[in-house]
Amino acid sequence: MDVDLKIYANDNNLVFTANEKIKPIGLRDSVLIAWSGKNRRGVYKVVANTNAQNSIAEVRTDNNSASREIYFYSSSLTIAEPRSLTQLSEPEPTLVVYNPELAAGENAYYEFEIDTSQDFSSPFLVRSGSIDEQDIRTGWKVSRTLGDGLYFWRCRRNTVSSQSPWENAAFWINKNEASWAYRQEKAFWPQSGATYNTLQDGISLPYNAAKTRLLQVRSLGESNGNGYCDLIIDGTKINTTNDLPGHNLMAIDPVTQNIIGVPYSFNTSVSTTAADSMANLLQNLPERTILAIGIHDDGSVAMTGNALDALSVFGSTQASQVGLYDSWSMIGTKGATADFIKEQFVANNQGTAIVSDTLQQFLQNGEISSGLIGPALSWGHLRFTQNLVRLIPGIDAIQDVRIVVQGQRKAQSGMMNLSEFSGGGEYDLSGISSEEYPYLQLKAYLSDDDGLDSPVLQNWSVSYEPAGDIALDPKSIQLSGDSLLAGELLNVSMHIYSFGKFLADSVNLSLLQLNYATNPVFISSKTIKIPNDDHTEIQFDFHLSSQGNNRLKLVADVNDEIPESHEQNNGYEFVVFAKRDDAPPTLDVLVDGNEVLEDDYVALNPRIVCNVFDESPGAIQDTSHFIIQLDGQRVYFSDVQSELSFALVGDGMQRAKLVYEPELSPGKHVFAVQVTDAFGYRNEVIQRLNVAENFAIYNVLNYPNPFRAETNFTFYLTRQAQSVHIKIFTISGKLIQVLDLYTPEIGFNRIYWDGLDRDNDTLANGIYLYKVIAKQRDKTAEFIGKVAIAR
Numbered sequence: 001m002d003v004d005l006k007i008y009a010n011d012n013n014l015v016f017t018a019n020e021k022i023k024p025i026g027l028r029d030s031v032l033i034a035w036s037g038k039n040r041r042g043v044y045k046v047v048a049n050t051n052a053q054n055s056i057a058e059v060r061t062d063n064n065s066a067s068r069e070i071y072f073y074s075s076s077l078t079i080a081e082p083r084s085l086t087q088l089s090e091p092e093p094t095l096v097v098y099n100p101e102l103a104a105g106e107n108a109y110y111e112f113e114i115d116t117s118q119d120f121s122s123p124f125l126v127r128s129g130s131i132d133e134q135d136i137r138t139g140w141k142v143s144r145t146l147g148d149g150l151y152f153w154r155c156r157r158n159t160v161s162s163q164s165p166w167e168n169a170a171f172w173i174n175k176n177e178a179s180w181a182y183r184q185e186k187a188f189w190p191q192s193g194a195t196y197n198t199l200q201d202g203i204s205l206p207y208n209a210a211k212t213r214l215l216q217v218r219s220l221g222e223s224n225g226n227g228y229c230d231l232i233i234d235g236t237k238i239n240t241t242n243d244l245p246g247h248n249l250m251a252i253d254p255v256t257q258n259i260i261g262v263p264y265s266f267n268t269s270v271s272t273t274a275a276d277s278m279a280n281l282l283q284n285l286p287e288r289t290i291l292a293i294g295i296h297d298d299g300s301v302a303m304t305g306n307a308l309d310a311l312s313v314f315g316s317t318q319a320s321q322v323g324l325y326d327s328w329s330m331i332g333t334k335g336a337t338a339d340f341i342k343e344q345f346v347a348n349n350q351g352t353a354i355v356s357d358t359l360q361q362f363l364q365n366g367e368i369s370s371g372l373i374g375p376a377l378s379w380g381h382l383r384f385t386q387n388l389v390r391l392i393p394g395i396d397a398i399q400d401v402r403i404v405v406q407g408q409r410k411a412q413s414g415m416m417n418l419s420e421f422s423g424g425g426e427y428d429l430s431g432i433s434s435e436e437y438p439y440l441q442l443k444a445y446l447s448d449d450d451g452l453d454s455p456v457l458q459n460w461s462v463s464y465e466p467a468g469d470i471a472l473d474p475k476s477i478q479l480s481g482d483s484l485l486a487g488e489l490l491n492v493s494m495h496i497y498s499f500g501k502f503l504a505d506s507v508n509l510s511l512l513q514l515n516y517a518t519n520p521v522f523i524s525s526k527t528i529k530i531p532n533d534d535h536t537e538i539q540f541d542f543h544l545s546s547q548g549n550n551r552l553k554l555v556a557d558v559n560d561e562i563p564e565s566h567e568q569n570n571g572y573e574f575v576v577f578a579k580r581d582d583a584p585p586t587l588d589v590l591v592d593g594n595e596v597l598e599d600d601y602v603a604l605n606p607r608i609v610c611n612v613f614d615e616s617p618g619a620i621q622d623t624s625h626f627i628i629q630l631d632g633q634r635v636y637f638s639d640v641q642s643e644l645s646f647a648l649v650g651d652g653m654q655r656a657k658l659v660y661e662p663e664l665s666p667g668k669h670v671f672a673v674q675v676t677d678a679f680g681y682r683n684e685v686i687q688r689l690n691v692a693e694n695f696a697i698y699n700v701l702n703y704p705n706p707f708r709a710e711t712n713f714t715f716y717l718t719r720q721a722q723s724v725h726i727k728i729f730t731i732s733g734k735l736i737q738v739l740d741l742y743t744p745e746i747g748f749n750r751i752y753w754d755g756l757d758r759d760n761d762t763l764a765n766g767i768y769l770y771k772v773i774a775k776q777r778d779k780t781a782e783f784i785g786k787v788a789i790a791r
């Protein structure tokens with residue numbers, strides 16, 4: 001089975017592709033593909049596809065693809081400004097680099113150098129000395145006033161234990177131009193590509209490989225008749241049947257590259273008529289015709305002035321010097337000077353005269369694009385200059401350079417044609433809205449009518465006011481803990497910096513949770529005012545709900561709404577471990593404030609409170625964790641008549657509180673509450689409740705009985721009572737004490753007696769009678785019992 005892997009850069013350009021073949025798999029298999037992250041910084045998208053060629057029949061093919069974003073942090077410094085292809089007007093610029101994002105905690109210092117030579121060996125060389133590392137990025141203001149011209153600069157980072165390689169850039173200074181511009185010329189053009197050719201002077205049309213012919217003329221003059229003249233195209237002799245004494249030639253149309261007529265032979269060793277006939281043929285050939293000509297044996301004796309003049313029109317300067325049995329050959333062009341032709345003269349008996357040349361053509365159309373220019377706060381001017389290169393001299397060329405200015409709304413969107421210009425010069429771009437198009441790109445279209453000439457784009461530049469940069473400082477991140485209990489509150493803080501100006505005055509900060517299988521999940525976001533060339537601290541507080549490693553990411557401008565000079569430093573990933581919560585929640589159920597036993601009596605409309613406790617703060621988040629039932633029927637929080645309420649609680653280990661106030665009918669009822677926490681652990685409490693048909697008092701007793709100093713009277717009420725009184729009598733019926741309870745509860749109650757009478761006197765040993773009287777409006781319930789005192 002085939003496995004395809006593609007990796008795309010942040011601008012959606014494909015930077016890596018691989019294909020692996022693996023044996024048919026059973027349930028699962030894996031494949032390892034190596035790709036170096038060296039010299040890469042920023043976000044990359046990895047896309048994997050299996051069975052991409054549909055070589056295996058499947059029931060489903062929509063699950064054969066997966067993708068994931070990866071981020072490469074820089075472990076070395078990177079150029080901030082001025083970057084290559086930048087032109088400044090400031091004669092004392094500040095050179096700035098971004099510090100490594102991942103670096104050991106050693107003290108570091110930086111060295112800067114600037115020179116007019118690329119190898120930093122000229123007498124002009126200026127060095128910074130040691131510059132202490134600054135926050136996010138480190139800069140050095142050049143200590144010398146610079147004149148106009150091209151400058152090369154570099155920087156490296158040093159610690160006690162290491163020294164980084166130099167990072168290089170180059171820029172121009174032109175004090176009479178705009179303060180900032182994109183500029184490209186000369187050595188800063190890319191190498192030749194499929195749609196353009198790179199010359200020393202600039203960019204031309206690419207050569208047409210199908211129109212490349214190798215020409216050669218081999219001439220040998222001999223008195224013994226053993227001479228020859230070979231007219232050769234691409235290694236093949238063309239004049240095999242008419243290689244005769246005298247001048248042999250072939251004329252080639254430079255556009256079609258076909259031979260005009262046939263190869264000719266003129267016996268200029270014996271016939272002046274033949275020489276004049278040759279002159280007549282040459283005079284009637286069109287301008288720019290290519291002539292390949294040479295001498296077989298001798299071509300001097302009968303040469304005429306007309307013939308020599310005709311050859312001079314093709315650029316010859318040596319034809320008139322040819323003597324008896326001399327060798328001579330030439331590849332020339334009608335209308336050309338000697339600088340454009342190949343000609344060789346060899347005296348008699350000195351050998352063969354050989355000339356070679358390559359017949360070439362340009363493609364008639366070509367193009368080249370600039371890099372992305374910007375982002376800009378405003379646009380200035382476009383400038384470009386052009387020249388001409390000719391493969392074959394002659395008549396005026398019909399050629400053109402057309403510059404199309406394209407705009408890009410965001411750093412990752414497509415390009416749109418905005419303006420078009422032809423002919424070198426300066427053109428105003430200030431009408432282009434930088435708010436709508438913060439990025440521009442130049443595209444040059446080169447054309448020629450016949451492929452014999454090419455326009456040359458020598459240079460181009462775009463002036464603009466550059467946008468600044470927003471950056472998160474990885475070294476400033478602070479966590480309340482890197483190992484917490486699942487659901488526990490995590491505090492994250494980090495510094496955000498700004499450098500330069502922006503079209504916006506505020507920026508969105510987002511905290512994301514990353515997952516290999518799904519898209520990032522937004523945890524929280526906030527909008528802050530962009531600090532003015534300064535920094536500020538941002539903070540996020542949230543609960544870790546997932547056990548194990550949590551991959552989190554802080555991102556500035558997550559929707560890419562603010563154009564910046566560097567987009568790669570807007571995010572930072574980190575991992576926080578959430579420890580496992582192995583215990584289920586604890587439930588504490590109270591009915592009218594009391595714990596109830598099996599079949600305890602409760603009110604017709606009891607207030608049932610369920611308190612939920614758990615070690616993890618994130619264990620309970622909402623009502624979805626609960627199932628409430630009464631007499632086997634589920635009670636829903638969403639039912640407005642259910643009298644069921646929910647509240648989150650953050651008091652110690654208590655996480656939630658449920659309150660249920662049902663209307664119950666007389667008889668037995670079953671109340672059940674089930675809770676399942678965020679980690680799947682479950683607990684349940686079932687309460688069997690009893691609602692009495694009538695008002696009554698039961699299970700009356702006192703303990704201890706007999707008692708020495710004190711006792712407690714306990715009893716149960718089937719319904720709510722207004723008051724309960726206990727009257728204590730002697731055996732003879734004398735009332736000696738009254739105990740009152742004005743806040744009795746349904747169910748179990750307790751009344752304390754210290755064993756004294758109403759005069760606070762100690763009672764004698766013996767048997768006493770007591771009467772419990774419970775009152776409810778117009779109803780009364782009574783009970784009579786005995787109590788013994790034994791001291």
